[in-house]
Amino acid sequence: MQPLAERLRPVTLDELVGQEHLTGKDSILRKAIAQGMIPSMILWGPPGVGKTTIANIIAHTLQVPFYTLSAISAGVKEVREVIEMARRQRHAVLFIDEIHRFNKSQQDALLGAVEKGIITLIGATTENPSFEVNAAVLSRSQVYVLKPLSQEQLMTLLQQAMERDEWLRSKHIELKETTALFNISGGDARKLLNLFELVVTTLQEDPIVITDQKVMDIAQQRVAIYDKSGEQHYDIISAFIKSIRGSDPNAALYYLARMIDGGEDLKFIARRLVILASEDIGNANPNAQLLATSCFQAVNLIGFPESRIILSQCVTYLAASAKSNAAVAAISAAQSVVAQTGDLPVPMHIRNAPTKMMKQMGYGEGYAYAHSYENNFVNQEFLPDAIKGTKFYEPGNNPREEELRKYLKNLWKEKYNY
Template sequence: MSDLFASTEPPTPHAAGPRPLADRLRPQTLGEVIGQEQVLGPDSPLGVMLASGSLSSIIFWGPPGVGKTTIARLLAAETDLHFVQISAIFTGVPDLRKVFEAAKIRRQNGQGTLLFVDEIHRFNKAQQDSFLPYMEDGTILLVGATTENPSFELNAAVLSRAQVMVLTRLSLADLALLAERAEREFGKALPLNARARDTLFEMADGDGRTLLNLIEQIVAWKVETPLDPEQLGKRLMRRAAKYDKSGDEHYNLISALHKSVRGSDPDAALYWFSRMLEGGEDPRYLARRLTRMAIEDIQLADPQAQAMCLHAWEVYERLGSPEGELALAQAVVYLALAPKSNAVYTAFKAARDAARKTGSEPPPKHILNAPTKLMAEQGYGENYAYDHDAEDGFSGQNFFPDTLPRTQFYKPVERGFERDLAKRVAYFDKLRDKRTS
């Protein structure tokens, strides 16, 4: 069988090939895993499963370098299951058949199989469905790992048979513990002062594997005095922020930006806007989303918001990056500080709902044109009151279908320009009552 499906017992080091630090520090028990208390703690779902001796299929969802593979490996050891690891990137249907057949043979011989599938979201629907009968009859206990939202990437049938457990980025304190383990392994402290040490943890960006790789580089340096952050920055490249323009992180960050604008927080809005730019997001996409925020959350509370966004978009098109990005940043701040309203959105939604329910109700005849004699005889345009002929330019006539009672869809808020619009609505309501009384 291919090495791809081999058991994952720690490899024996060879004299000619030293093991990487990340492999040397791989935890040997679940108690040695750093972080992820929400999954591994005694009262956590996984802790309760292990204590009860009843382990079910699991999907680990979290960013890279936080222990998904390690925890899966240790679960197999804790439950005496044969551990098999595959990657959805390199595994096809024939390979899956071999895995399932081998697991069936083990089961007949009294040995269970924990099948760990890395990047499980990369399997298509048919491939994911192929796991179901073997999960149901106990041939395999599936442990999948994904960096993408399982709700969108995994079949409902698979999700219904597995428990999703969320693993989080390692905290700075977690990374500090990991660094101390590395220093004990090497028998010496890292040649960094306290501030540079903190900078190193920030460079790792919550990824334990990245931190250990960086530490391995640092230990190899010949340094006489501890380095400061600036010296460290010259020797190491900062890890690129985790960002996938078509994946989960993309939607998480645009959601954070939108909600920060809606929440009138210009500083948080600028932060998320900058995070997306640093991740390589297309500024035109951000310009379009900012315009959407103007028409969704500000509306007539500040009619200039739309114009501000369109103007910033046009400036970006003329200047390009990076100068044009400043115009978009100005729009971000303007939107965050603008008065907010969704009154038109609410009114439009209610009006569309009423339009669907009332079907084909015709307009009242008095507001219909009568270009022919027949239409005039049918009462089209009869008794229509021309608003400009009224003393105050307002006739107060009914413009709804005769069978539909007058409904107030638009209810302006007492914020920004809509405060003035609310006064106009009240003024016309008062005149209308006067005309119809």
């Protein structure tokens, strides 16, 4: 049996709950569909508010060849194959789910066919198309913004489900409480209906009385909830970072997979890796920062699905690297002293002296140029007098930073007590 959300998917605009500003009487989109003259479009909105449904309704109404691709799994090859089929049929509608996951080359492959009218493009995205969709594709498309569903609309969906679905009609269901259903689904109609079906299936009672506590218990046991804007988002990214910090590549990969499958923004993941490379590894392995930065750049360049491999490489490398939080401790200590002591005067000998008057005032006087001395080092004071001798950076207990500790101790002797 199909999931409830699929069994109840609307086939006409009149059956669609929500998005009245787009699909209501005299709306632009409804008129365009009725006239069979739809433009290429980008449907932008949160998950489960009707983007795919609207695309299916358009296909059903226009009765033209209709192709669907998911940017998660499709590449340039699949796009070109659809374009070739559409060319032979003279025209077709191509729906691309999560179009923001297409990289530039994948989106560029669509341009010629859209311009020539070979395909009418319908792209669905949860991300701001101004940032995530190729400007050339965007300029040839109409952007329609879909709104989150209200609680009243979500309740309408539940009532329709109990009235229209044959299986649910055979049950005696009392919706005593709905807060948990609405909160967990987060305004996502598909998630709401499938969770509702799961709760009804799980509860072995007659009548079936649905309460918030029952929904929470079932959801925690049976549903892997991942909401990019909700609590689970923060729990998963926290587990991900802590797994890498704890040098467990297997756990890190598991949470990476959870985020990827949940539709997390891959650039968000890559940004966190760049931060982690300094926060948790730092000088214990300076190459970690280089790899993390390259990973971020590659994710931006390559796009999904190939970028998951790049993320996997970076995650396993960072998890398997020596760890040090010395960089975090050092800057925190320095900021603490700045907060306590304020704007202490910079020693005169290391001040900049761009003018003759500044030189006459003693700016830069007595500065020793390190490269003029043996081993490119000369013992001189750089900190303000009030805090001279203060040590902020304490090298971590790892082979690489032990080398740094020995080097600094050899230079500064007992001054900084390395």
